[in-house]
Amino acid sequence: MIKQIGQTVLTAAVGSSGKETAVGGIVAAVGTFLAASLGGWDVALKLLVYCMVIDYATGFLGAIKTKSLNSEVMFWGGVRKGVVMLVVGLTVQLDLFLGNDSPLYRTLALYFYIGREGLSIIENLGVLNVMVPSAVKERLQQLNGKDDNQ
Structure with a gap:
């Protein structure tokens, strides 16, 4: 036994x-x-990875909805996300090279890319007709140079 x-x-x-x-x-x-x-598996890195997965999934669903699914676009989207991870790894090395006691450049890179992924997720949600606050929608249209007539 x-x-x-x-x-x-x-x-x-x-x-x-x-x-x-x-x-x-x-x-x-x-x-x-x-x-x-990548400087350790902390909350900021987890958030970036989660945002990347959600962005990829919502982008995929949006492409299916608009009947514009393209394997080459998906491939290069994945490559871009891989390059983002390389940049994060580079910032870890930069912090080490400069002797930073705290991961200053890594943190800046992570927050920057989390913000970019967040904007992309919101855009994808708009394609999927998920409710997005009107103030956010207006700001995104300004950033994209679009108005309601386009």
């Missing part, structure tokens, strides 16, 4: 096969490397 419980716990922890264990180890190593390269 105790041996069976031990085997169950071990299998749950490391997997039932060598492949499961190897894949789990690789995923853990890559995830740890990425989190460290």
Whole structure:
């Protein structure tokens, strides 16, 4: 009985096969490397990643709704999000190079990109006919140089 419980716990922890264990180890190593390269898995980085996923999903849904789904546009959107992560990694290195005790440039980059993703999400919600406050809608139309007649 105790041996069976031990085997169950071990299998749950490391997997039932060598492949499961190897894949789990690789995923853990890559995830740890990425989190460290991006300055740690903190709330600001989580928010950026969540915003990126929501933006990609709402953009995809908006393209389906407007019948303008394009795999090349989706691919380059994904590439842009990858480049954003490279910029965040670069700002981590810049903070280290300058000897900053706190991640000043990383924080600025994260907040800037969170804001950009937020604006894109709001635009996508407008395409999906989700209610957006009129003040926000007016400001976005000003930023895009559009008016209600277009």
